[in-house]
Amino acid sequence: MTIDHLTTTPTTDDKSAAHVRIVLAKVGLDGHDRGIKVVARGLRDAGFHVIYGGIWQSPNAVAQAVLDEDALWLGISLLNGAHLTLIPQVIEALRECGLPDVRLVLGGIVPPKDIPALTEIGVSAIFGPGTSVAEIAASLQSTHAKATNVAELLVSFQQRNRRSLSRLLTMIAAGQQLRDIRDWLNANRPATEASAKNKFRTIAFTGNGGVGKSSLIARLVAELRSRGQSVAVLSCDPQSPITGGALLGDRIRMSDCLPDEGVFIRSLPVASGSQGIASNLDLMSQALEGFGFDVVLIETAGTGQGDIAIRNFADALVLVMQPESGDSIQWEKAGLLEIADVIVIHKSDLPSAERMEGELREQLSLPGHHPATLIRVSAAKNTGIPELWEAISHPSFNRVGTAPRVF
Amino acid sequence: MPTSIKSDGQIAGHYGPDEMATVVFERDIGEAGHYPFTRGVHADMYRGRLWTMRQFAGFGTARETNKRFRFLLDQGQSGLSTAFDLPTLMGLDSDDPRSAGEVGRLGVAVDTVDDFHTLFETIDLEQISVSMTINAPAAIVMAFYLAAAQERGFDWKKLRGTIQNDILKEFHAQNEIVFPPEPSVRLVVDLIEFCARHVPQWNTVSISGYHIREAGSTAVQELAFTLADGLHYVDETLRRGLPIDSFAPRLSFFFNAHNDLFEEIAKYRAARRLWAELMRETYRATDPASWKLRFHAQTAGCSLQDRQPEVNLIRVAYQALAAVLGGCQSLHTNSMDETLALPTEHAVTLALRTQQVLAYETGVTKTVDPVGGSYFVESLTQQMHDDAEIYFERIRSYGGMLGAIDAGFFRREIAESAYQYQRSVDQDDSVIVGVNRFVQPDEARVETLEVDASVENTQVESLRRIKSARSASDVLRTLAEVRRVAAAGGNTFPALIEAAKARATIGELVKALADVFGQHTLHEQ
Numbered sequence: 001m002t003i004d005h006l007t008t009t010p011t012t013d014d015k016s017a018a019h020v021r022i023v024l025a026k027v028g029l030d031g032h033d034r035g036i037k038v039v040a041r042g043l044r045d046a047g048f049h050v051i052y053g054g055i056w057q058s059p060n061a062v063a064q065a066v067l068d069e070d071a072l073w074l075g076i077s078l079l080n081g082a083h084l085t086l087i088p089q090v091i092e093a094l095r096e097c098g099l100p101d102v103r104l105v106l107g108g109i110v111p112p113k114d115i116p117a118l119t120e121i122g123v124s125a126i127f128g129p130g131t132s133v134a135e136i137a138a139s140l141q142s143t144h145a146k147a148t149n150v151a152e153l154l155v156s157f158q159q160r161n162r163r164s165l166s167r168l169l170t171m172i173a174a175g176q177q178l179r180d181i182r183d184w185l186n187a188n189r190p191a192t193e194a195s196a197k198n199k200f201r202t203i204a205f206t207g208n209g210g211v212g213k214s215s216l217i218a219r220l221v222a223e224l225r226s227r228g229q230s231v232a233v234l235s236c237d238p239q240s241p242i243t244g245g246a247l248l249g250d251r252i253r254m255s256d257c258l259p260d261e262g263v264f265i266r267s268l269p270v271a272s273g274s275q276g277i278a279s280n281l282d283l284m285s286q287a288l289e290g291f292g293f294d295v296v297l298i299e300t301a302g303t304g305q306g307d308i309a310i311r312n313f314a315d316a317l318v319l320v321m322q323p324e325s326g327d328s329i330q331w332e333k334a335g336l337l338e339i340a341d342v343i344v345i346h347k348s349d350l351p352s353a354e355r356m357e358g359e360l361r362e363q364l365s366l367p368g369h370h371p372a373t374l375i376r377v378s379a380a381k382n383t384g385i386p387e388l389w390e391a392i393s394h395p396s397f398n399r400v401g402t403a404p405r406v407f
Numbered sequence: 408m409p410t411s412i413k414s415d416g417q418i419a420g421h422y423g424p425d426e427m428a429t430v431v432f433e434r435d436i437g438e439a440g441h442y443p444f445t446r447g448v449h450a451d452m453y454r455g456r457l458w459t460m461r462q463f464a465g466f467g468t469a470r471e472t473n474k475r476f477r478f479l480l481d482q483g484q485s486g487l488s489t490a491f492d493l494p495t496l497m498g499l500d501s502d503d504p505r506s507a508g509e510v511g512r513l514g515v516a517v518d519t520v521d522d523f524h525t526l527f528e529t530i531d532l533e534q535i536s537v538s539m540t541i542n543a544p545a546a547i548v549m550a551f552y553l554a555a556a557q558e559r560g561f562d563w564k565k566l567r568g569t570i571q572n573d574i575l576k577e578f579h580a581q582n583e584i585v586f587p588p589e590p591s592v593r594l595v596v597d598l599i600e601f602c603a604r605h606v607p608q609w610n611t612v613s614i615s616g617y618h619i620r621e622a623g624s625t626a627v628q629e630l631a632f633t634l635a636d637g638l639h640y641v642d643e644t645l646r647r648g649l650p651i652d653s654f655a656p657r658l659s660f661f662f663n664a665h666n667d668l669f670e671e672i673a674k675y676r677a678a679r680r681l682w683a684e685l686m687r688e689t690y691r692a693t694d695p696a697s698w699k700l701r702f703h704a705q706t707a708g709c710s711l712q713d714r715q716p717e718v719n720l721i722r723v724a725y726q727a728l729a730a731v732l733g734g735c736q737s738l739h740t741n742s743m744d745e746t747l748a749l750p751t752e753h754a755v756t757l758a759l760r761t762q763q764v765l766a767y768e769t770g771v772t773k774t775v776d777p778v779g780g781s782y783f784v785e786s787l788t789q790q791m792h793d794d795a796e797i798y799f800e801r802i803r804s805y806g807g808m809l810g811a812i813d814a815g816f817f818r819r820e821i822a823e824s825a826y827q828y829q830r831s832v833d834q835d836d837s838v839i840v841g842v843n844r845f846v847q848p849d850e851a852r853v854e855t856l857e858v859d860a861s862v863e864n865t866q867v868e869s870l871r872r873i874k875s876a877r878s879a880s881d882v883l884r885t886l887a888e889v890r891r892v893a894a895a896g897g898n899t900f901p902a903l904i905e906a907a908k909a910r911a912t913i914g915e916l917v918k919a920l921a922d923v924f925g926q927h928t929l930h931e932q
């Protein structure tokens with residue numbers, strides 16, 4: 001199959017254009033985040049897909065977020081008076097990432113006399129105190145993504161253009177041209193590594209909200225980077241059943257290491273009723289493999305129901321629990337204890353972690369249970385992380401092996 | 408769950424004796440200057456002495472801020488209040504790459520003890536009380552101040568002033584954080600302990616609700632979270648082995664003065680009563696000075712608008728009235744242009760004049776607690792007192808302060824209130840004059856302050872000169888001692904002061920402490 005055979009329909013349709021993706025972040029040292037958090041939530045309620053990047057971000061980390069999240073808009077909040085220093089740096093970083101068409105808006109305190117200089121270098125709009133969320137939302141909706149030709153996209157993907165990877169993931173998430181993309185990825189599958197140690201792996205993490213999956217993944221990303229492996233994270237968060245908007249905040253906990261070309265983070269909104277995982281995660285994982293990432297870490301939205309589907313294509317399924325939560329009973333009932341490959345007792349510095357481990361060992365030794373590895377980890381204290389990776393990457397977890405995948 | 412007293416249905420159209428049925432005068436109100444101090448901490452309040460008019464100031468280099476300080480003192484201001492720039496608040500040197508563009512922007516840039524010499528040049532530190540707004544690196548900045556004072560020959564026992572030194576509210580709201588919660592609190596207690604022994608007139612913590620409110624909390628949340636923070640410092644200092652009466656009298660508070668006049672007055676009154684009850688009944692303090700909640704107030708920055716900015720003068724005046732009717736000990740009035748830039752001298756003068764008119768022309772100072780006994784004010788005071796206690800219970804249910812921080816309780820509560828408020832504004836349920844009502848299309852521009860762009864270079868150059876003139880071996884030796892004490896668990900102050908005198912920089916000292924304590928990474932909830 002070659003590129004010439006592919007059709008060339010645009011990537012945007014009415015459905016995906018309805019949810020404009022915007023990255024919101026603060027650059028510099030200023031921690032005043034009341035405004036940006038209110039706007040983030042307000043835009044979510046207005047139907048946007050908001051990726052909240054948090055405070056203290058560097059211009060380069062912000063640009064990477066926009067690139068990897070395939071956002072059309074970037075909103076920066078500044079109340080530190082450093083806009084004339086930092087905003088040109090943000091614009092330069094966007095340009096270096098090949099994102100000259102991303103629209104940049106500012107919020108916060110900008111003296112009127114500085115506005116012309118900022119609009120001249122490419123700032124689309126500046127929202128001062130007293131701007132309503134509705135005004136902001138209205139001004140962000142006028143731009144739609146440029147239609148993309150999938151054939152051209154795949155050529156540029158093959159040349160390892162990161163934005164093309166990002167666009168491709170957007171198409172897959174929206175369910176566009178799946179067949180063409182899948183066929184092409186299958187046909188252009190990278191040669192299998194001889195060493196099983198560095199074999200491409202997809203690992204899924206599930207567990208209740210608040211159990212610390214994102215912090216755990218952040219630690220694991222750092223561990224993998226120290227081992228020279230490149231990592232992509234697909235992080236699922238629920239979207240509003242009413243507006244379809246979503247506030248995607250997991251990347252905050254993972255962004256300490258950014259910017260880093262060897263780390264790719266994509267936040268994925270999950271429709272209600274879709275079992276806690278985004279659609280077509282298998283194909284996204286394959287695209288990331290095709291692009292050259294060594295490991296893909298998938299974070300579910302934590303409802304547990306989609307985990308059986310994930311287990312069909314992930315190399316290992318990691319169930320994250322914490323002491324004093326009633327998690328073990330819930331997961332036993334949901335059948336998760338039976339299918340998880342690795343069970344993490346997170347926040348293991350809590351006093352009752354030991355008791356929980358004892359109880360779980362008993363449950364797991366009952367007939368009918370497959371032998372899950374049990375491991376205690378604390379992301380806060382950074383303990384147990386190398387052990388966790390050793391457990392996850394154990395050669396026996398090899399769901400798909402080297403045979404062509406059947407999707 | 409108590410949200411805001413402002414929500415409809417909680418404020419009645421009329422108040423009378425029935426609403427005050429549960430309030431017992433002797434127990435809950437009493438006389439000013441007497442337990443539980445609901446009516447004020449002094450028997451004669453402003454008849455004896457006016458509040459301190461203390462305008463927060465700082466920008467550019469220490470030289471420029473020293474000039475503004477002297478201007479303010481010449482205008483009749485009675486105390487100084489220092490704003491530091493963001494690199495300093497985050498414990499970074501001016502030549503750190505992360506400081507680029509922020510040096511001297513929002514406050515004064517300081518790197519070493521020499522900047523403190525310049526900052527207070529010709530100002531008699533035994534006569535003028537000095538307030539410093541600094542938190543994560545507060546111990547280091549206090550060490551700089553004490554070292555500079557000693558080098559100028561001032562007696563530490565005569566120094567008066569306040570250091571904010573309140574790290575907990577940074578975790579809740581303000582985000583100027585360097586170290587993780589536990590070692591951060593340890594540094595707060597180091598300062599309390601050192602000053603209790605050596606700088607007895609210094610206010611060691613300004614337990615601050617201001618920033619919690621600015622981040623969007625309700626008045627009740629501001630009240631409850633601030634007092635809960637104070638109790639955590641008290642608990643930790645007691646664990647250090649200090650008797651309650653040796654340090655509690657030097658704890659002070661800092662509240663917001665927001666728009667709703669009576670709600671604010673009730674908040675201050677409820678705060679005094681709650682603190683007195685806690686200190687006397689729960690902590691068994693016997694010195695009445697330990698029971699007294701003394702507070703600084705600042706008008707609400709978040710209430711200022713950039714449309715029709717002169718209207719801000721009027722907002723500030725009413726907010727200042729609330730603070731004074733509520734019995735503040737010192738007050739900062741915001742300038743009308745602060746949503747546009749740092750204030751000009753003209754705007755700062757008008758803000759100070761607002762306080763002077765209030766003090767000398769309106770007559771509100773003639774009698775003690777003029778609103779006391781109002782059915783409405785006393786009922787509201789009681790209600791805020793009770794609602795705050797419900798919040799204390801909720802914090803306890805997380806296993807206390809650090810558990811609640813770890814669970815993201817405070818951030819969630821504040822963000823929810825901020826969002827609900829914005830919705831009410833966007834839906835026109837809350838009116839903001841000039842923004843969603845009485846809008847004026849063609850507005851006059853006001854002049855704004857320019858911070859000289861050469862500040863950063865000047866400061867970096869001055870830092871370079873200091874670094875090349877100092878003894879490298881003294882710096883290394885004193886920094887090693889800071890690390891050793893931090894790891895060993897003793898009070899860090901003597902080592903910090905020695906390092907300050909050796910001209911170690913704020914960035915070097917933060918790094919030395921972080922080598923032991925680790926750095927905090929922000930995990931948003």
